[in-house]
Amino acid sequence: MFPSSNKLRIHKGKINGILLLTLCFCLVSSLCSATEEYDFRKTTWGMTKEEVKQIEGEPPYETENELGYLDTVAGMKCVVFYTFENGKLTKGAYRFLVKHSNRNLYIDDYEIIKGLLTKKYGKPKYDRKIWKGGEYYKDEPDEWGFAISAGYLQLLAGWETEDTRILLLLKGDNYKIKLYTFYYSLEALEHESDEESLDKL
Numbered sequence: 001m002f003p004s005s006n007k008l009r010i011h012k013g014k015i016n017g018i019l020l021l022t023l024c025f026c027l028v029s030s031l032c033s034a035t036e037e038y039d040f041r042k043t044t045w046g047m048t049k050e051e052v053k054q055i056e057g058e059p060p061y062e063t064e065n066e067l068g069y070l071d072t073v074a075g076m077k078c079v080v081f082y083t084f085e086n087g088k089l090t091k092g093a094y095r096f097l098v099k100h101s102n103r104n105l106y107i108d109d110y111e112i113i114k115g116l117l118t119k120k121y122g123k124p125k126y127d128r129k130i131w132k133g134g135e136y137y138k139d140e141p142d143e144w145g146f147a148i149s150a151g152y153l154q155l156l157a158g159w160e161t162e163d164t165r166i167l168l169l170l171k172g173d174n175y176k177i178k179l180y181t182f183y184y185s186l187e188a189l190e191h192e193s194d195e196e197s198l199d200k201l
Helices: 005-035 049-056 104-121 141-149 194-199
Strands: 066-073 076-085 088-096 126-131 153-160 164-173 176-185
Touching: 049 066, 049 076, 066 088, 104 141, 104 153, 104 164, 104 176, 141 153, 141 164, 141 176
Parallel strands: none
Antiparallel strands: 066 076, 076 088, 088 176, 126 153, 153 164, 164 176
């Protein structure tokens, strides 16, 4: 005896539902794996210099333990650095090359990059204003750009993924301001603290 057409439709509907759920699960899994595939740009920790060159091309700057490339991020020109230890990629960095006559515009640049990193990695693990003198500028936000250039103030934000520590740093010295983003392999850092990482910058 054959099942009724109603039962066949119900059975077919269940199968279609299961197939749809399976497809959604596979799609979500592939998207998650795609976002977690890389550690820095299109590279992963542990790659060799030659493997990075295959991805980025021949670098305009190269030393025994470092590769450097020019790029633009969020409309800002920057140098992209790859650093190797024992022949393996352990660190990446952006050094932004923007120049402003109004020093407070560097803070705007910092906030732009922080916003992009927050979209990608979520809320920062920490977001600090580090005063190293010049406390009388604390209540004068219009003077923070000058305070940074004089070395009185640093802005620091940090994120951490399963494999990577990311630091965004705005600092100054001798009235020149520099904006960096650093990516560190957690395996290479081992038990190094955030403060120890900061001391190396």
